Amino acid sequence: xxxxxxxxxxxxxxxxxxxxxxxxxxxxxxxxxxxxxxxxxxxxxxxxxxxxxxxxxxxxxxxxxxxxxxxxxxxxxxxxxxxxxxxxxxxxxxxxxxxxxxxxxxxxxxxxxxx
Amino acid sequence: xxxxxxxxxxxxxxxxxxxxxxxxxxxxxxxxxxxxxxxxxxxxxxxxxxxxxxxxxxxxxxxxxxxxxxxxxxxxxxxxxxxxxxxxxxxxxxxxxxxxxxxxxxxxxxxxxxx
Numbered sequence: 001x002x003x004x005x006x007x008x009x010x011x012x013x014x015x016x017x018x019x020x021x022x023x024x025x026x027x028x029x030x031x032x033x034x035x036x037x038x039x040x041x042x043x044x045x046x047x048x049x050x051x052x053x054x055x056x057x058x059x060x061x062x063x064x065x066x067x068x069x070x071x072x073x074x075x076x077x078x079x080x081x082x083x084x085x086x087x088x089x090x091x092x093x094x095x096x097x098x099x100x101x102x103x104x105x106x107x108x109x110x111x112x113x114x115x
Numbered sequence: 116x117x118x119x120x121x122x123x124x125x126x127x128x129x130x131x132x133x134x135x136x137x138x139x140x141x142x143x144x145x146x147x148x149x150x151x152x153x154x155x156x157x158x159x160x161x162x163x164x165x166x167x168x169x170x171x172x173x174x175x176x177x178x179x180x181x182x183x184x185x186x187x188x189x190x191x192x193x194x195x196x197x198x199x200x201x202x203x204x205x206x207x208x209x210x211x212x213x214x215x216x217x218x219x220x221x222x223x224x225x226x227x228x229x230x
């Protein structure tokens with residue numbers, strides 16, 4: 001099993017450009033998450049999904065949109081990139097309580113720079 | 116809402132010395148507690164977790180943590196560190212919310228093991 005994979009690994013955008021980050025998991029997990037990691041701030045939840053076709057806002061959702069059309073995929077979109085969105089983005093997935101005890105499995109990350 | 120405090124942003128230690136990384140949390144409901152490790156340019160990997168039962172939890176790579184409900188702490192310890200333990204360590208808390216097991220992370224502690 002590949003676990004959680006993220007595409008791309010690196011990306012440089014100009015201010016105002018758009019892009020989509022793809023997260024895929026092969027563990028049949030119901031829940032999926034997008035985090036951003038910034039120095040000295042830990043990981044902050046952007047959006048999450050508790051099942052196919054459902055999404056919800058996390059702690060820092062502004063400037064991002066998500067979609068979960070298939071259970072195994074969770075897409076994060078930036079419609080108009082800003083320098084403040086320069087960060088490392090992590091995707092994670094997990095099963096409901098009773099199956100894995102709330103453990104989240106993380107992808108390797110996408111390093112995004114907005115100039 | 117939950118919060119996690121990791122007071123030490125950096126902890127330098129010599130190889131083979133013991134180490135303790137501190138984590139305190141606040142929550143109005145029962146929580147699950149986690150420690151994750153992040154090696155340079157990689158994603159997060161679960162070290163250990165506390166869900167219930169024994170308050171002393173053993174994880175991978177010789178790490179252990181003790182849940183102290185009265186002090187709302189979940190400190191991570193290792194009796195003898197190795198150079199390969201150099202990494203960033205994140206404490207995280209999860210609470211039953213009915214909307215997915217969202218994790219709240221601390222800001223991380225950089226462990227630097229020196230010869």
